[in-house]
Amino acid sequence: MTKTGSGYFTEENSAEVVAARNEGARDPRLKFAMEVIIRKLHEAVKEIEPTQEEWFEAIMFLTRTGHMCDDWRQEFILLSDVLGVSMLVDAVNSRRPTGASENTVLGPFHLDGAPEYEMGHNICLDQKGEDMVVRGRITDTDGSPIEGAKVDVWQANDEGFYDVQQKGHQPDFNLRGVFTTGADGTYWFRAVKPKFYPIPDDGPVGKLLGALGRHPFRPAHLHFIVTAEGYDPLTTHIFDPDDPHIDSDAVFGVKESLLADFDLVEDPARSAEVGFPGPYWDVNFDFALART
């Protein structure tokens, strides 16, 4: 046995030796992914040169993160979110032609089976917060209206919580609804102005954010899934550009193209037109879908 031909692990050849061991992997996709993961892990270790104590601290961080996970809390997804990995996975899976609206992360609060409403319906069922109208058009990338597009919307309430986070305190399906466009492709509904809110920060990920000098807040936004036959589904948010955290979303969901305008309407005639007793926020945002 010679030193050069032995194939034993050394600091220099570490990643190659480990990856070569996976020669017999049944699934070529898993084998490829593991080769990349091993190579990047080893590159990171060689650049950081962690002490044994630092390595053990990383092991314990991952252990605490795993122990935090249960049926109601997914701390590894939170970790993926705050490291920008969830957004990056969304990005590589949502490349769109020019002119199509951009995706952003789904988040953990979507519910299937939200009520279908007529246009103009007020999805706010708890009468809290500042009135808001959201309206716009669903088009293709040429600007032609799409008929029969489903607009599935959900948002946090005036206290920064989704209905599923405050079961019993908020009505079921509060601030959720599905709307279907007619021939002109327009949509509109009534709701309340959303507030910024923190991601759950009482676990290891929250501690990490603290140590990194970061806050846990997501700027105010509304979630949309827009679908229509023959088009790529669009999962996205629209954001309030005046939110104090608009430039520091804890999960990196903000994109330039997803900033909406929130205009305060103080004209009583316009309020009367949309059925609000006083001033309201008017948000006008169009979505363009890419053909499949």
Add this chain to the structure above:
Amino acid sequence: MTKTGSGYFTEENSAEVVAARNEGARDPRLKFAMEVIIRKLHEAVKEIEPTQEEWFEAIMFLTRTGHMCDDWRQEFILLSDVLGVSMLVDAVNSRRPTGASENTVLGPFHLDGAPEYEMGHNICLDQKGEDMVVRGRITDTDGSPIEGAKVDVWQANDEGFYDVQQKGHQPDFNLRGVFTTGADGTYWFRAVKPKFYPIPDDGPVGKLLGALGRHPFRPAHLHFIVTAEGYDPLTTHIFDPDDPHIDSDAVFGVKESLLADFDLVEDPARSAEVGFPGPYWDVNFDFALART
């Protein structure tokens, strides 16, 4: 707000945007490590381009790995071991001058406070297995003997288990001992020939090994920690080069320089000399320590 100056997350600038958010980290070492981790994670995602389903499978693998960890089982350390990360961390922390013996991983089975014995003592307390003598010299890198070096040795028994894995079944401190060298720097003790054994493979890491076409075995070895005042502590193994798994240690602990010779002695006169009734294995291995 302009597209170029906004600092919002894009596929292209993803790692830079995330790392920039850690500007206010209190600990510069943590900030540096997180910058590397984020950069390598994002590089891996861009190269693999996981689907949302693959990303979620990775999240669930980490979750299951975390849930497997308790006071008695550290599945994340196992994961680190089988990906060669533990060995790499050991390597970057154990660079030695030419002529010094090489380190390898400590492993989870060392105990403090093993009994101190006179040279020649038989550390096998359960009378199982094939008799073995281990002997050699502790020197500096110039080959001069080191007096007063402590040789702390531990090994699995003939069934491939450490005493701590079979409490009640094996005597306490079976196959463990500490020996102190005299002026000539030599050591010797009696034991039994070790067997290969599997790392725990009934969890997510074992499943991953299976999917990668890998076995969970570590080739037969003895563990040593050799310490002496004025010298770097040496944590290492010596291996049986004829073990069936010598070229495929599940945790990559084998190094060329740590292969010992296991010679079968069938001369009754030599057996009588070391106090064995019949044939025994003779292992001669020297350790060279680097000055601090």
